[in-house]
Amino acid sequence: MPVSKVRRCAQLQLRVEQLKTLDFAALLSGKSAVIVRNVRLALAAHLDRAVEIDVAEMQVLTELDCETWSPCDALVAAHGAACIEGLLAKQLLLAENADSPAARRDRDLRASHWHGGAAIAHAHSRWSHNDSIAAQRESRLQSVDDMVEAFGPPPPHFHRREDAVARVALGEPARTSLDDLLERRATCRNFDLAQPISAAQLSALLKRVFGVHGMEELAPGAVALKKNHPSGGGLHPVEAYLVVQRVEGLVPGLYHYNVEAHALDLLRELSSGEAHAFAMTAVAGQEYFADAPVMLVMAARFARSMWKYRNHPKIYRAILLEMGHISQNLYLTATEMNLGAFITAAINEVEIEQAFGLEPMAEGPLCVCGFGARAKERVTVEFDPAHKVWSDA
Numbered sequence: 001m002p003v004s005k006v007r008r009c010a011q012l013q014l015r016v017e018q019l020k021t022l023d024f025a026a027l028l029s030g031k032s033a034v035i036v037r038n039v040r041l042a043l044a045a046h047l048d049r050a051v052e053i054d055v056a057e058m059q060v061l062t063e064l065d066c067e068t069w070s071p072c073d074a075l076v077a078a079h080g081a082a083c084i085e086g087l088l089a090k091q092l093l094l095a096e097n098a099d100s101p102a103a104r105r106d107r108d109l110r111a112s113h114w115h116g117g118a119a120i121a122h123a124h125s126r127w128s129h130n131d132s133i134a135a136q137r138e139s140r141l142q143s144v145d146d147m148v149e150a151f152g153p154p155p156p157h158f159h160r161r162e163d164a165v166a167r168v169a170l171g172e173p174a175r176t177s178l179d180d181l182l183e184r185r186a187t188c189r190n191f192d193l194a195q196p197i198s199a200a201q202l203s204a205l206l207k208r209v210f211g212v213h214g215m216e217e218l219a220p221g222a223v224a225l226k227k228n229h230p231s232g233g234g235l236h237p238v239e240a241y242l243v244v245q246r247v248e249g250l251v252p253g254l255y256h257y258n259v260e261a262h263a264l265d266l267l268r269e270l271s272s273g274e275a276h277a278f279a280m281t282a283v284a285g286q287e288y289f290a291d292a293p294v295m296l297v298m299a300a301r302f303a304r305s306m307w308k309y310r311n312h313p314k315i316y317r318a319i320l321l322e323m324g325h326i327s328q329n330l331y332l333t334a335t336e337m338n339l340g341a342f343i344t345a346a347i348n349e350v351e352i353e354q355a356f357g358l359e360p361m362a363e364g365p366l367c368v369c370g371f372g373a374r375a376k377e378r379v380t381v382e383f384d385p386a387h388k389v390w391s392d393a
């Protein structure tokens with residue numbers, strides 16, 4: 001289809017990176033073999049990858065309006081066909097009649113209220129087909145010993161201000177049952193493959209961690225939900241998607257927790273093998289987490305928060321913080337049920353989005369939690385220095 005008018009994409013960041021490569025011919029002849037090269041990169045929120053551009057392309061991008069459509073002929077006359085066609089192929093310039101997924105995402109971004117920096121950070125921190133365990137193995141930085149050897153010790157574990165003007169001693173607080181619960185919380189990396197979650201356990205956990213416990217219409221059409229965690233602006237943008245492997249009465253598959261109905265909506269049934277394979281992909285090869293009978297993907301409906309916090313530099317941070325609160329509620333709820341729980345941000349967002357049918361800039365998965373009965377034996381390390389979970393620790 002001929003291109004008559006084009007415009008620059010909406011959310012764009014230009015960056016210069018210094019690349020070092022090895023010149024093997026120079027190496028063999030005993031000369032300096034490191035080639036240092038500056039690379040110009042375009043990072044756009046409607047694209048999943050940074051794109052290398054040249055000086056001419058960079059100039060066009062810095063000069064072009066991102067809102068007005070410009071006649072393609074005039075741009076070709078001014079900058080040359082190769083430059084404009086290159087930018088169109090890289091989807092940094094978008095044609096008026098383009099209907100690719102990237103062009104659609106660019107159009108959706110224009111109607112959204114993402115802050116530019118946050119949009120780029122979100123779009124470009126997503127993983128696809130990443131195996132974090134293999135990557136760790138290849139990096140040869142597997143143990144803490146390896147890291148100390150490579151980096152030296154980390155910054156001190158306790159932080160003391162040398163400029164403090166006085167110290168006020170705090171008495172030992174009285175213990176309550178909350179202390180016992182908190183002390184039994186430990187990230188679980190050993191799930192019992194033979195032990196399913198009961199329907200009652202799943203229902204209780206979802207209600208407590210993601211469920212609604214009150215609501216009020218604050219203005220026409222603006223309903224505030226009361227949940228068990230704080231939420232930036234009270235907007236509760238976080239959705240729970242489930243990867244079910246072993247829950248009594250549920251077929252393995254992908255579900256959405258319907259908060260309104262306190263029910264699970266099945267999105268796709270999977271065989272047990274498919275569910276486990278997807279769980280492995282979702283948590284980037286962390287098998288000890290993929291063994292959990294239930295995994296919960298937390299995804300943010302950004303538009304809900306950005307309705308109030310338009311183009312706000314901090315709302316993305318607030319959403320991440322909110323997920324931390326939810327995760328701790330999930331850990332404690334699971335602990336109270338004598339179950340183990342985990343959270344990970346090492347996830348393959350792209351495959352999760354595809355599986356659940358999520359548009360990344362509209363409803364983005366940001367972390368995965370899971371829970372289930374602990375195995376009898378601890379194979380993978382857990383941090384339990386006070387022996388609150390494992391008597392053999």
Ligand SMILES: Cc1cc2nc3c(=O)[nH]c(=O)nc-3n(C[C@H](O)[C@H](O)[C@H](O)COP(=O)(O)O)c2cc1C
Nearest residue numbers: 185186187188189286343344345346367382383384
């Ligand atoms: C945001 C976040 C991401 C985490 N990601 C991982 C992960 O990818 N893999 C993992 O084994 N543990 C992960 N953890 C768990 C930490 O390793 C764990 O909390 C820490 O070692 C302290 O142990 P504890 O939770 O048992 O007290 C994560 C924790 C948080 C808060």
